[in-house]
Amino acid sequence: MIDLPTKTNLRATTKLACEIANTNPDRFNEAIHAGFYPCAPKTTPGKARSFSVDDIVALRQYQGEMDRGMSAAAAGAKACKILDFMQVYPDAPRVFIVATSFGSMDRLLPEFDVTQGFIMINDKQQIDVIGCEVINLDWHRVRIVHYITEADSNRVVGD
Incomplete structure (x- = not known):
């Protein structure tokens, strides 16, 4: 390549x-x-x-x-x-725009496992992922x- x-x-x-x-x-x-x-x-x-x-x-x-x-x-x-x-x-070669159940605050991340159903926001709390857009x-x-x-x-x- x-x-x-x-x-x-x-x-x-x-x-x-x-x-x-x-x-x-x-x-x-x-x-x-x-x-x-x-x-x-x-x-x-x-x-x-x-x-x-x-x-x-x-x-x-x-x-x-x-x-x-x-x-x-x-x-x-x-x-x-x-x-x-x-x-x-x-x-960053791409951006993952992760929509969560928390509402209007999408998270933009340099890496994300799209098979993951949640994001940890601290040691004990997680937010459900409801969608993910990947931009190359x-x-x-x-x-x-x-x-x-x-x-x-x-x-x-x-x-």
């Missing part, structure tokens, strides 16, 4: 990031201004946003959830949790690095 790069120092503009994530840039900017996507890369007036690979992974997750019918607010909250996870676990972060990262690298190699001076 060939190891493909999952990281690059190259960054993407909003236009390229939205193209990679199949997101309408105008709708994305509206979501940012409405507060639905609070983890968007910061910018200042007159300066473009600059997206890292992990920023685009989160944007792809946001758009995917929207495509599956989730509201912009809920999709943005989930994407931002995933981005936070990637900042805490930068080398490295699969997304490899593709994003490819897109960014291709865009950079095809750039015309002055773009």
Whole structure:
């Protein structure tokens, strides 16, 4: 198996990031201004946003959830949790989003045995697992690095 790069120092503009994530840039900017996507890369007036690979992974997750019918607010909250996870676990190849019987608090974990029916929350207490979503972060990262690298190699001076 060939190891493909999952990281690059190259960054993407909003236009390229939205193209990679199949997101309408105008709708994305509206979501940012409405507060639905609070983890968007910061910018200042007159300066473009600059997206890292992990920023685009989160944007792809946001758009995917929207495509599956989730509201912009809920999709943005989930994407931002995933981005936070990637900042805490930068080398995690995947994230396990474990839904528990405890309610609205899903747990994002770098490893999880999907056959396990509970999560221990301390030495004596456990919470039942009611579902688990696995996102292959490295699969997304490899593709994003490819897109960014291709865009950079095809750039015309002055773009």
